[in-house]
Amino acid sequence: MTGTAPQTGDPQRQGVHRGAHDDRLYAGFAVRDGRITAVAATDEELDAHVGPGTTVHDLAGASVVPGLFDAHCHYNHGGMMVLRELVFPSHATLDEVLAAVDAFARELPEGAWVSGGSWGSTLLPQLSSLEARARLDAVSHGHPVHLYDDSHHNAWVNTEGMRVSGMAIDGSGEFPEGTLKDPGTGELLGVLLERATDTVRTHLAQVQAPTPEEHLEFARKGIEVLNSYGVTGIQDALIREADLVTGHALEKAGELTLHISSCLWNPGPGRAGHDFPALKALADELGSDLLRTDFVKLALDGVPPAQTAAFLEPYVASEQWGARHCGHVTMDPAELVGVLRYNCENGLSTKIHCAGDASVRAAIDGFEVMRSEGFTDVRFHIAHGQFVTPADRVRMAELDVVAEISPFLWYPNVIVSAISEVLTEERTAQMHPNRELTDRGVLVAGGSDWPVEPLPNLWLGIAGLVTRADPGGRFPGTLWSEEALTVPEALRAFSLNGAKAARLDDEIGSLEVGKCADFVVIDRDPFSIEPAEIAGTRVVSTWFAGEVVYEAASVEPA
Numbered sequence: 001m002t003g004t005a006p007q008t009g010d011p012q013r014q015g016v017h018r019g020a021h022d023d024r025l026y027a028g029f030a031v032r033d034g035r036i037t038a039v040a041a042t043d044e045e046l047d048a049h050v051g052p053g054t055t056v057h058d059l060a061g062a063s064v065v066p067g068l069f070d071a072h073c074h075y076n077h078g079g080m081m082v083l084r085e086l087v088f089p090s091h092a093t094l095d096e097v098l099a100a101v102d103a104f105a106r107e108l109p110e111g112a113w114v115s116g117g118s119w120g121s122t123l124l125p126q127l128s129s130l131e132a133r134a135r136l137d138a139v140s141h142g143h144p145v146h147l148y149d150d151s152h153h154n155a156w157v158n159t160e161g162m163r164v165s166g167m168a169i170d171g172s173g174e175f176p177e178g179t180l181k182d183p184g185t186g187e188l189l190g191v192l193l194e195r196a197t198d199t200v201r202t203h204l205a206q207v208q209a210p211t212p213e214e215h216l217e218f219a220r221k222g223i224e225v226l227n228s229y230g231v232t233g234i235q236d237a238l239i240r241e242a243d244l245v246t247g248h249a250l251e252k253a254g255e256l257t258l259h260i261s262s263c264l265w266n267p268g269p270g271r272a273g274h275d276f277p278a279l280k281a282l283a284d285e286l287g288s289d290l291l292r293t294d295f296v297k298l299a300l301d302g303v304p305p306a307q308t309a310a311f312l313e314p315y316v317a318s319e320q321w322g323a324r325h326c327g328h329v330t331m332d333p334a335e336l337v338g339v340l341r342y343n344c345e346n347g348l349s350t351k352i353h354c355a356g357d358a359s360v361r362a363a364i365d366g367f368e369v370m371r372s373e374g375f376t377d378v379r380f381h382i383a384h385g386q387f388v389t390p391a392d393r394v395r396m397a398e399l400d401v402v403a404e405i406s407p408f409l410w411y412p413n414v415i416v417s418a419i420s421e422v423l424t425e426e427r428t429a430q431m432h433p434n435r436e437l438t439d440r441g442v443l444v445a446g447g448s449d450w451p452v453e454p455l456p457n458l459w460l461g462i463a464g465l466v467t468r469a470d471p472g473g474r475f476p477g478t479l480w481s482e483e484a485l486t487v488p489e490a491l492r493a494f495s496l497n498g499a500k501a502a503r504l505d506d507e508i509g510s511l512e513v514g515k516c517a518d519f520v521v522i523d524r525d526p527f528s529i530e531p532a533e534i535a536g537t538r539v540v541s542t543w544f545a546g547e548v549v550y551e552a553a554s555v556e557p558a
């Protein structure tokens with residue numbers, strides 16, 4: 001059903017692709033110099049664009065969709081994970097995690113860290129004991145171990161890992177909130193939440209600091225993996241100096257085969273050692289059409305399973321947190337407005353990590369002040385935004401705030417289970433009101449948060465937006481099926497909406513005349529099959545600026 005058949009001449013001049021899908025069904029389109037020059041409804045119309053030097057790719061009815069856009073990912077980290085880290089599925093049991101550590105640690109040179117993840121948040125209670133720490137130590141073969149959870153906000157570290165990082169295992173001294181201790185002995189359990197991970201992560205960043213060559217290697221791998229899933233545009237949600245230098249080097253070498261919207265990381269006022277103006281200056285120097293640098297990323301809270309996300313109503317009562325724990329936002333309103341105003345005055349859009357409905361509220365309050373001060377030409381994103389109160393859904397529409405939804409928490413899975421344990425099933429069943437937001441006119445843009453999703457397979461997210469059911473079939477039932485999107489809406493959430501959210505829709509996001517010829521040939525027609533089958537979509541080839549950047553070894557027709 002697929003297959004390309006170049007007929008004549010110079011592939012640079014024009015290529016006609018038959019079987020293109022937009023919202024409507026098109027017969028094909030023409031490409032010249034990396035841009036779309038015509039979109040044709042019929043074969044006859046298409047033939048009019050074929051000249052003597054034209055290369056015709058007859059896809060024999062195969063489906064073509066716009067290159068996908070991942071509105072929240074971390075491609076360097078994803079690439080590093082694929083190349084360097086211990087990877088196990090977030091549904092792994094504690095025994096399976098320990099077996100994975102055992103096998104990985106045996107192969108490592110002396111003193112090297114076992115680093116990787118990600119353990120399901122549902123394991124948190126099981127890991128929070130001296131016995132669990134002893135079991136981890138027993139399979140570590142003397143290596144320090146650092147394993148993050150499925151949110152990447154929290155970590156489980158063995159005794160050696162804490163020792164070499166300079167933490168006193170007996171629990172003596174000052175530790176940040178989120179450093180779990182044994183209630184009997186006061187010893188550190190090795191479970192570290194949010195900021196409590198800083199000591200180990202800072203140490204790890206020093207001893208494992210990638211060389212510039214390794215940075216390039218990780219970035220190349222990240223791009224290769226994204227292209228293999230049909231992704232030709234991303235918003236990287238946390239960009240530091242090294243990421244800019246790497247992206248710029250790849251662009252100069254002609255290896256940047258996707259559009260990157262960089263979110264410059266600003267951890268907020270008072271975070272030692274961070275120099276945002278320096279990062280901004282470097283961004284101004286290295287930014288380009290392909291490597292955009294006009295977004296800033298802030299975080300207002302943590303994640304629900306660790307009870308560090310900020311909610312308006314308390315979490316389920318627990319021994320550790322008590323009965324009235326709501327979490328808290330990390331910036332007060334004046335600080336937030338100060339940072340937002342700086343961004344707006346510098347023409348920078350802002351993406352804010354908000355995992356609970358209280359942090360969403362705080363972010364929208366800040367956005368409202370900015371809109372009232374006349375800053376209407378910048379984008380504001382609520383990142384993740386699983387929990388939005390009905391009143392704030394209305395405000396998001398009024399204030400033109402983007403709902404950036406990531407990772408895939410709109411269907412039952414291990415993170416959703418972990419959230420329901422700390423918030424109750426009822427509240428968890430109110431996650432991701434994507435239907436209502438869409439109907440109100442809010443731009444809903446999907447992201448993987450890769451490596452939070454273990455791979456940037458956006459087809460799983462697209463299928464799940466329509467079915468609200470686990471595409472892997474591991475978790476039964478659906479999550480708030482009334483909030484399902486249609487297939488065209490779900491596809492747009494991962495293409496045109498993402499491009500709009502990143503202010504790139506004049507260039508990418510749909511197959512329209514004048515836009516970059518970024519598109520994906522896939523093995524099935526998402527518009528004519530059962531939505532659940534979209535999850536199994538195989539990419540036949542990915543095209544960036546009219547050139548093939550990924551081609552499957554062999555894909556059988558679906």
Ligand SMILES: [Zn+2]
Nearest residue numbers: 072074237449
């Ligand atoms: Zn992220």
